[in-house]
Amino acid sequence: MSAESSVTQPSYLESQGKYRGLLGWLLSTDHKRVAILYLVSMITFFFVGVSIGFVMRLVQLTPFHHLITAQTYNALFTLHGVVMIFLFVIPGLMAVFGNFVLPLSIGARDVAFPRLNLASWYFFIVGAIIAICSLFTGQGPPDTGWSFYAPYSIKTGTNISLAVFGVFVLGFSSMLTGINFIATIHRLRAPGMTFFRMPLFPWSLYATAWIQILATPVLAVTLLLVILERAFGIGVFDPAKGGDPLLYQHMFWIYSHPAVYIMILPAMGAISEILPTFAQRTIFGYKAIALSSLSIAIFGSLVWAHHMFTSGMSDFANLVFALLTMMVAVPSAIKVFNWVATLYKGSIDFQPPLLFALSFIFLFSIGGMTGVWQGALSVDVHLHDTYFIVGHFHYVMFGGTGFGFFAALLYWFPKMFGRMYPKRAIYVAWFPMFIGFNLLYFTMLVLGMQGMPRRYYTHLPVYHTAHVVATVGSWLLVGGLLHFFGTLGYAVFRGKKTVGNPWHGVTLEWQIPSPPPVENFEEIPTVTTGPYHFPEVAGT
Amino acid sequence: MNAQSHEAHHDAFGAKFGMWLFLVTEINLFGGLFIAYSYMRHKYPTEFHHAGAELNATLGVTNTIVLLTSSLTVVLAILALQEGKKVVAQSFLYATIGLAMVFLVIKAFEWTAKFHHGLYPGAPHLALQPHGEQVFFGLYFTMTGLHGIHVIVGLSVLAVVARMIGAGKITRERNITLDNAGLYWHLVDIIWIFLLPLFYLAA
Numbered sequence: 001m002s003a004e005s006s007v008t009q010p011s012y013l014e015s016q017g018k019y020r021g022l023l024g025w026l027l028s029t030d031h032k033r034v035a036i037l038y039l040v041s042m043i044t045f046f047f048v049g050v051s052i053g054f055v056m057r058l059v060q061l062t063p064f065h066h067l068i069t070a071q072t073y074n075a076l077f078t079l080h081g082v083v084m085i086f087l088f089v090i091p092g093l094m095a096v097f098g099n100f101v102l103p104l105s106i107g108a109r110d111v112a113f114p115r116l117n118l119a120s121w122y123f124f125i126v127g128a129i130i131a132i133c134s135l136f137t138g139q140g141p142p143d144t145g146w147s148f149y150a151p152y153s154i155k156t157g158t159n160i161s162l163a164v165f166g167v168f169v170l171g172f173s174s175m176l177t178g179i180n181f182i183a184t185i186h187r188l189r190a191p192g193m194t195f196f197r198m199p200l201f202p203w204s205l206y207a208t209a210w211i212q213i214l215a216t217p218v219l220a221v222t223l224l225l226v227i228l229e230r231a232f233g234i235g236v237f238d239p240a241k242g243g244d245p246l247l248y249q250h251m252f253w254i255y256s257h258p259a260v261y262i263m264i265l266p267a268m269g270a271i272s273e274i275l276p277t278f279a280q281r282t283i284f285g286y287k288a289i290a291l292s293s294l295s296i297a298i299f300g301s302l303v304w305a306h307h308m309f310t311s312g313m314s315d316f317a318n319l320v321f322a323l324l325t326m327m328v329a330v331p332s333a334i335k336v337f338n339w340v341a342t343l344y345k346g347s348i349d350f351q352p353p354l355l356f357a358l359s360f361i362f363l364f365s366i367g368g369m370t371g372v373w374q375g376a377l378s379v380d381v382h383l384h385d386t387y388f389i390v391g392h393f394h395y396v397m398f399g400g401t402g403f404g405f406f407a408a409l410l411y412w413f414p415k416m417f418g419r420m421y422p423k424r425a426i427y428v429a430w431f432p433m434f435i436g437f438n439l440l441y442f443t444m445l446v447l448g449m450q451g452m453p454r455r456y457y458t459h460l461p462v463y464h465t466a467h468v469v470a471t472v473g474s475w476l477l478v479g480g481l482l483h484f485f486g487t488l489g490y491a492v493f494r495g496k497k498t499v500g501n502p503w504h505g506v507t508l509e510w511q512i513p514s515p516p517p518v519e520n521f522e523e524i525p526t527v528t529t530g531p532y533h534f535p536e537v538a539g540t
Numbered sequence: 541m542n543a544q545s546h547e548a549h550h551d552a553f554g555a556k557f558g559m560w561l562f563l564v565t566e567i568n569l570f571g572g573l574f575i576a577y578s579y580m581r582h583k584y585p586t587e588f589h590h591a592g593a594e595l596n597a598t599l600g601v602t603n604t605i606v607l608l609t610s611s612l613t614v615v616l617a618i619l620a621l622q623e624g625k626k627v628v629a630q631s632f633l634y635a636t637i638g639l640a641m642v643f644l645v646i647k648a649f650e651w652t653a654k655f656h657h658g659l660y661p662g663a664p665h666l667a668l669q670p671h672g673e674q675v676f677f678g679l680y681f682t683m684t685g686l687h688g689i690h691v692i693v694g695l696s697v698l699a700v701v702a703r704m705i706g707a708g709k710i711t712r713e714r715n716i717t718l719d720n721a722g723l724y725w726h727l728v729d730i731i732w733i734f735l736l737p738l739f740y741l742a743a
Contacts, residue, residue, distance in 0.1 A: 112554050179561040187554040217565045221572035225682065232661045234678030235671075236576055241678070242671025247579055251572055 009517035011418065017518075029114035030518060035100035036416070037121050042096060043485065045087035045128065050478060052080040057440075057474040060467045063458040073457030074143035075158075079135065081146025082163065086170050087128050089401045090259060093266035094212075095124070095177060097408050098205045100416060102181060104509035104516060105199045107190025107525050112183035116176055123173035131166030134159045145455060147256065150237035150248035154229045161230050164223045171220045174262075178212030181205050190508070192527035199507045199531040200289055204269025207293040211258045211265075215301065219255030222248065249311055253304035261300040263397060264364075265293055267404025268335055271357050274411050275339050277505045278354040279346025282532040285338035292331035299328040306375055310384045318377055325375035332368050336361060351503065352426040356407035359434055363399025367392055370445060385455075388448025394441045406484065413488065414502045418515040419495030425487040433480030439473025507531050552716040559720040563727050566690075570731055573683050577738060580675050587672020592742025594659060595680070596650060600740030603646050604732065610639035611729045614698070614722045624712045626705055633702040636725065640695040647688055651681075680739050687731055694728045697721050 012032045019027050025037060056076050059067050068076075099117065103110055111117050135141040138159030144152050153160050185206050189198065226248075228234050235241030237248045276283045283289065305313060305321040313321075339361055348354070370392040374380045383389065414420050447466045452459060459467060501510040512521060581588045617632035654677070658665030661678050701721045704710045710717050 112551070113558060116558075175565050179558055179565070182561055183554050183558045186557060187551055213561055213565055214568055217567075217569035218572040218575075221569050221686075224686070225573075225576070228661075228678075228682055232681075234661045234682055235674045236580070236678050236682070241667075242580075242584065242675045243678075244579070244583070247576060251575065254572075254575075 009513075009519070009522065011513065011515040012518050013417070013515050015518045027118070029110070029118045031099050031103050031110050031114065031117060032416075032516060034117050034121055035096050035098075038091065038095040038099060038124070039416075041121075041125060041128070042088055042091060045083055047485075049080055049084035049088060050481065052076050052083065054474055054478055056080065057471040059457060060459065061471045063464070063467070066458070068457070070457045071140075071143060074145075074455070075135075075141040077455055078142045078145055082131060082142070082167070084397075085146055085259075085263075086131070086167050087124075089263040089397055090170075090174060091124060091177075092263060092401055093270055093405055093408055094181075094205060094208055094262070095120075095173075096405075097201070097270060097412060098177070098181060098208075098266060101412060101509055102184060102202055102205055103188065104415075104512070104520055105507050105531075106185065106188060106193060106202055107508050107521060107527065108184065108188035109520050109524075111180050112187050113180050117180055120173045120176040120180070123169055123176065127166045127169035127171075127173060129166075130169060131163055134163035134166060138162060147252060148223070148226060149252075150226065150229070150243075150245045151239060153226055154238055161227050164226050168220055168223045168227075171216045171223075174212050175216045178209035178216070181209040182213070185209075190524050190527050196287065196290070197527055197530050198290075200272035200283065200286070200293075201266070201269040203290045204265045204272070204293045207297040208262050208265045211262050211297050211301065215255040215258040215262075218251060219259075222251040222255070225251075246308070246311060246313075249308050250305065253307045254301075257304035257307065258297075258301045260396065261296055263401045264404075265296060267360065267401045267408070268293070270404055270408035270411065271339060271360055272335070273505075273507065274353050274357040274407055275342045276346075276532045276534070277411070277503050278349050278351055278357075279343050280349060280504065280534050281342065281346040282530070282534060283338065284341035284344075285334070286530065286532070288334050289338050292334045295331040296328065299324065299331065303328055306380075309377055309380045322375050322377050326372060329368060329372050329375075336365060336368075349503075352421075352423050352430075353407050353411035353503070355427070355430055356403055356410055359430070360400060360403040360407055363395055363403055363437070366442075367395030367397075367399055370395065383448060385453055386448035387444040387452045387454055390454050391441045391444030391448055394444070399437060399441070409488065411503070412509075413491070414498045415509060415514045415516070417492050417495070418498060418513075419491055420498040420502060421488055421491035421495050426484065429480050429484040429487060431480070432476040433484060436473045436476025436478075436480055440470050440477055441473075443467075443470040443473065506534055550714070552714075555716045556719060556723075559723050563723060566727055566731075570683070570686070570734075573679070573686070574734070574738075577679055577683070580672070580679065581742075584670075584672025584675065587670050588676050588742050590743070591669075591673040591676035591680075592739060594654075594657070595740045595743075596653070597740045597743075599646055599650055600736050603643050604736050606639050606643045606646070607729045607732050610636045610643070611726055613639065614725050618715070618718055618722050621705065621710070621712060621715050621718055629718070630702050630705055633698050633705075637695045637698055637702075640691055640698075644688065644691060647684065651684075676739075676742075683735055684739070687728070687735060690728045690731070694721075694725050697724060 012030055017024055017028060025033055028034065056073070059073060099111070139157045141158060142148075142160050142163045143158050144156060144160065148160065148164060185198070185202055225234070225236055229237055233241065236243045237245055239245060272283060272289055303321060303325045305317060306325045309318050309322075370388070374383055374389070374392065410421070410426065443466050447463055447470070448454075450463065450466075452463045498514065500513045503510070508525060508527075509516075511525065613632045613636045617629045617636065620628040620632060654660055659677050660666065661674075661681060666674055666677060698721055701710060701718055704717065
């Protein structure tokens with residue numbers, strides 16, 4: 001199964017199926033092409049979200065001139081949240097790298113239900129289009145924040161119903177992908193690949209897929225209730241009719257807290273692939289990392305009400321959820337320690353993916369630990385609804401999932417396109433990204449500690465200096481991002497052609513040519529060892 | 541893109557496994573509503589009792605019998621196909637669809653009666669009732685409505701399946717699509733079995 005033996009098979013990029021050109025992409029059920037569809041659409045939405053965030057930072061730079069109205073600002077942070085969360089980080093690594101790498105890394109020719117897989121992408125696009133249409137139709141763009149809290153979401157005159165329906169449709173995409181991946185992992189592993197011989201990225205996808213299946217329907221029905229509430233006034237969330245807004249919060253977070261693990265788990269899985277490859281040694285604590293994914297999925301589903309400590313729950317409920325919240329930090333810490341231990345005594349080959357993976361560990365650790373603070377009840381009363389929450393959330397979701405996404409993209413880029421990006425340009429992009437990121441979000445942590453409330457379109461003069469620092473950070477960050485994606489966009493077409501396995505990876509996806517042939521494996525491999533079995537190559 | 545080789549791969553067990561996973565999502569979809577129901581019933585026990593008395597338990601039980609019978613006919617269709625009796629299988633499927641329609645008609649009569657009594661969300665009459673009763677009818681229409689949509693989807697799926705049997709796309713050997721449609725129908729049935737006591741027998 002060497003890379004040279006199968007060069008005669010055309011790669012998935014060149015091969016012509018039933019349809020040609022653009023249709024060959026839009027109607028292809030090949031998991032690799034579907035992954036690229038997701039990649040392109042998601043990066044587009046990512047930059048929409050980035051632009052909105054960038055504008056919000058500009059507004060905070062000039063809070064006393066009122067560039068935009070408060071109502072516009074409300075719409076901006078709602079859109080930023082909806083676009084980033086539902087169109088980028090939730091599908092994120094799962095849809096792009098899950099689709100591309102999962103079948104390759106378990107030795108399969110495709111996912112279990114290829115047509116359903118393509119349908120998921122269409123659900124994604126239709127949901128996105130509906131959500132975006134809600135901006136330009138009806139009585140103005142949604143202004144509730146991405147969490148659509150009742151009773152405001154059932155009272156506001158803005159176009160909530162359509163936006164919420166868009167998210168409802170996106171939920172189908174997420175659920176169907178989850179079903180597909182679980183079935184794929186159960187049914188299509190190569191002969192000899194037991195669960196504990198499976199690489200850690202599929203493990204993390206497996207845990208994620210279960211959350212998607214179990215939690216997404218609850219969000220779907222909650223959003224349905226919001227629509228019905230607005231259309232017919234069924235009264236479940238409306239206190240004027242005997243309903244309870246707190247019930248909305250519970251039902252919303254029953255999904256939306258596990259959803260942050262949908263966002264972060266695949267990133268953790270990607271990091272668990274990258275570190276052994278660039279340390280050229282087996283991962284430290286393979287089983288611990290694999291099982292910690294599952295326990296994060298389980299514990300993560302039991303902590304939702306820590307978003308509601310100040311909403312008026314009973315003290316006992318607060319106590320229980322605080323305890324569970326602290327507990328979910330344990331499996332996350334297990335991963336971090338195992339990653340760091342993997343590097344110890346490895347023969348480290350420092351490459352761009354490793355740089356971004358290490359950035360992930362650093363930023364995620366800050367994000368994770370600031371999360372534990374908020375789990376402490378008394379601290380949370382002080383920090384709730386401040387910029388501290390915004391800072392924490394972005395450390396986890398952008399520093400974690402975002403940088404994890406970038407690391408995964410850099411790692412699997414040569415596999416996807418058969419080309420290598422100019423590494424120096426990536427290093428150059430990393431500096432402003434990393435420094436700008438910390439300037440922007442660490443400042444937010446400080447601002448929150450000082451009492452700056454979130455979602456305000458202006459601020460008191462006392463906070464101004466810090467806001468200027470954060471805005472300058474956002475310029476660096478956006479500049480770095482543009483350089484990063486510009487470089488990769490260039491490399492897709494003009495990058496230097498690369499060999500099948502530029503990183504000397506040992507998992508199955510690296511044992512076939514890059515870009516992979518349509519059918520992935522000429523012959524389905526038989527697996528006899530664990531996934532990170534590096535040959536003892538002293539001196540290399 | 542190489543559709544032939546991808547679809548030539550046929551995994552009946554995998555298809556059924558995927559269907560069960562899908563049913564899990566359906567159960568959790570209704571699960572969210574059951575959470576809302578139990579919370580509200582805990583909050584308004586007496587109002588739920590009074591509001592439940594407004595519903596016609598006889599019609600509710602009749603509909604339960606109709607749906608249970610339709611589950612039986614689906615099973616008979618599956619058994620018939622396993623013995624290769626295409627026409628018998630199709631007839632049982634059409635019987636199921638007929639029963640599903642009977643269910644919907646009875647449901648429509650019930651809803652109409654409620655509309656006449658002014659017991660629907662947004663009705664001036666209902667707005668004068670205690671909070672708990674308003675929430676009860678909000679949930680009643682939401683949950684039976686969502687269930688009704690599932691009945692419509694289910695009978696459409698069964699109609700397609702019956703045609704596929706006629707066209708020879710579902711056969712004695714490749715009957716997984718019929719099996720999965722049957723599973724979906726049983727789910728629709730089971731959800732109703734929970735809805736019956738929660739609403740009609742709440743009094």
